[in-house]
Amino acid sequence: MSHHATRTLQELGYRLTPQRTLVWDALREAGGHLGAEEICARVQTRFPNVNISTVYRTLELLVELGLVRETVLGSDRRYYEVEEEVPHHHLVCDGCGRVLHVHNEDLGGLTAGLLRNQGFRLREMTAFGYCRECAAAGGPHGDRAADGAEGGGDHAHP
Numbered sequence: 001m002s003h004h005a006t007r008t009l010q011e012l013g014y015r016l017t018p019q020r021t022l023v024w025d026a027l028r029e030a031g032g033h034l035g036a037e038e039i040c041a042r043v044q045t046r047f048p049n050v051n052i053s054t055v056y057r058t059l060e061l062l063v064e065l066g067l068v069r070e071t072v073l074g075s076d077r078r079y080y081e082v083e084e085e086v087p088h089h090h091l092v093c094d095g096c097g098r099v100l101h102v103h104n105e106d107l108g109g110l111t112a113g114l115l116r117n118q119g120f121r122l123r124e125m126t127a128f129g130y131c132r133e134c135a136a137a138g139g140p141h142g143d144r145a146a147d148g149a150e151g152g153g154d155h156a157h158p
């Protein structure tokens with residue numbers, strides 16, 4: 001375990017159990033968004049006895065300590081990732097499920113406008129839509145949607 005997580009956990013008196021270390025390592029190595037089941041599967045390759053409830057408990061702890069960010073991307077979809085210094089937002093593709101990052105500077109005047117007009121301080125935003133590829137393949141309002149291409153959206157599934 002590296003990162004400031006080691007220090008934070010030790011300072012707070014948490015034991016660095018192999019499970020905790022492996023959950024943290026799985027997230028760092030993935031460098032992206034993982035569901036709890038995916039994290040569990042990765043941990044099990046090195047530590048077969050770990051189970052999903054241990055993974056959930058570890059994630060809960062890491063989230064509580066501000067080391068991991070939990071993002072709810074839909075009713076039954078939660079993703080975990082290593083917390084970054086820079087705040088970011090998520091764009092979720094309804095077609096292929098990919099998750100893209102956008103940062104405050106990509107939002108143009110939105111954050112400033114919300115603060116000015118509503119007094120609202122935007123922390124995190126999750127937007128749903130269609131990525132470039134799925135839109136080009138005819139996702140709702142995609143490039144081909146106008147000339148009668150079939151909508152749907154099962155094109156992206158393997």
Ligand SMILES: [Zn+2]
Nearest residue numbers: 093096131134
């Ligand atoms: Zn897509």
Ligand SMILES: [Zn+2]
Nearest residue numbers: 033081090101
């Ligand atoms: Zn993210």
